[in-house]
Amino acid sequence: PAMERYVARAINQAGKDNAAAIVFRMDTPGGLSSAMDDIIQDILKSKVPVVVYVGPRGARAASAGVYITYAAHIAAMAPGTNIGSASPIFTDATGNVTDGSATLNAKVTNDAVSQITNLANLRGRNADWAVKAVRNADNITADQAATMGVVDLLAPDLPTLLNDINGRKVMLASGVATLNTANAEVRSIDMNVIEQFLQLLSNSTIAFMLLSAGMLGLFLEFSHPGAVLPGVA
Numbered sequence: 001p002a003m004e005r006y007v008a009r010a011i012n013q014a015g016k017d018n019a020a021a022i023v024f025r026m027d028t029p030g031g032l033s034s035a036m037d038d039i040i041q042d043i044l045k046s047k048v049p050v051v052v053y054v055g056p057r058g059a060r061a062a063s064a065g066v067y068i069t070y071a072a073h074i075a076a077m078a079p080g081t082n083i084g085s086a087s088p089i090f091t092d093a094t095g096n097v098t099d100g101s102a103t104l105n106a107k108v109t110n111d112a113v114s115q116i117t118n119l120a121n122l123r124g125r126n127a128d129w130a131v132k133a134v135r136n137a138d139n140i141t142a143d144q145a146a147t148m149g150v151v152d153l154l155a156p157d158l159p160t161l162l163n164d165i166n167g168r169k170v171m172l173a174s175g176v177a178t179l180n181t182a183n184a185e186v187r188s189i190d191m192n193v194i195e196q197f198l199q200l201l202s203n204s205t206i207a208f209m210l211l212s213a214g215m216l217g218l219f220l221e222f223s224h225p226g227a228v229l230p231g232v233a
Contacts, residue, residue, distance in 0.1 A: 001032070001034075001035050001038075001198070001202070002191075002195050002198035002199040002201075002202055003031065003035060003039070003199065004035045004038040004039050004042070005195055005198070006191050006195045006199075007024070007039050007042050007043075008038070008039075008042045009189075009192075009195075010022060010024075010189045011042050011043070011046045011048070011050065013189055014046075014047075014048045014189075015046065015047035015048055017187075018048075019048050019187075020048070020049075020179060020180045020181050020184050021048055021049040021050070021051050021074075021162075021165075021179055021181055021184075022046070022048055022049070022050055022051065023051040023052075023053055023158065023161070023162075024050065024051070024052050024053065024068075024072075025053050025055055025056075025059075025158075026052055026053065026054050026055075026059065026061050026065055026068070026069070027054070027055070027056075027058075027059035027060060027061075028060070028061060028062065028063075028064065028065040029060065029062050029063065029065075030062050030063025030064040030065060030085075030086075031063070031064045032064075033064065033088065035064075036064035036067055036068065039068055039071075040067060040068060040071045040119070043068070043071045043072060043073075044071060044173070045173060046073075046172070046173075047172065047173075047174065048172075048177075049073045049074065049170045049172065049177055049179055050071075050072050050073050050074075051072060051073065051074040051075075051076065051161070051165065052068060052069045052071075052072035052074070052075050052076070053076045053077070053078070053155065053158070053161055054069065054075075054076070054077040054078060054081045054083060054142070054151075055076075055077065055078030055081060055155075055157075056078050056081075056157075057078050057079060057080035057081065058080055058081065059078065059081045060081060060082050060083065061077075061081070061082075061083040061084075062082075062083070062084065062085045062086070062139070063085055063086050063087075064086075065083070066083055066084060066085075066086040066116070066130070066133055067086065067115065067116055067119065069083060069151065070116055070119040070120055070123060070125055070130060071119050071123070072123070073123070073170040073171070073172070074152055074153075074165050074168065074170065074179075075123070075125070075150075075151040075152050076151055076152060076153050076154065076155050076161055076165075077142035077145055077146070077151050077154055077155075078142065078154070078155060078156055078157075079142055079143070079154060079156060080142065081141075081142045082139055082140065082141050082142065083133075083139070083140060083142070083145050083150065083151070084133045084137070084138050084139030084140055085133065085137045085138075085139045086112070086116065086130075086133040086134045086137070087109070087112075087133075087134055087135070087136070087137040088108045088109060088112050088134075090104070090105075090108075109134065109135065112134050113131050113134050113135065116130045116131070116133070116134055117130065117131060125149055125150060125151075126148050126149040126150045129148055129150055130150075142154055152165075153165070158186065162181040162182065162183075162184055162186075163181070163182050163183075165179050165181055166179055166180065166181045166182035167179060167180075167182075213233075216230075217230040217231060217233050218230070218231065
């Protein structure tokens, strides 16, 4: 959710600044499906072209990252990166992976297949491989992704990417837009303090430690009524 908040703010800022495009450099093992859905909606509603760049070398776009890459107007990867493994998994209230029922698995998987197929058709990308990434957790290299039409191009760095996509036409909600990114001024939008704090709290290890500390504080408060500090903390 913190990442979705950051993405939405960045896209809105790019729109206000009339930016030629906004580039998201991605390296992710995946994330919460509800946050992923919100990020996809942010991209689809964007007033400026959205470029997802899987980089630098060694980065990956796994699980939810596949859907976000497919949603982008332009999808690019750096050499030495990979994409795939988009099969949905189920977790319990504590974040541990669990096995859902056969019916639940079928419902979620089929919904995910439909979603990524729609995105593939919208952007003219390889829908058959996208389905394999969801159903079979298929994963491919950047070179394979470019050859198979999963992404639009390979680029070793940001300047090369901006130069190579210059002049390309993309379809925004408002109509066709032509990218004018060659020699463009590059401005970075970093996470603000609140977003960094929320992102830190979303780390599963830290969240579990805080939950444990909270339970300990409640236990001490119940054991010593009136101590106040443990309960408040």
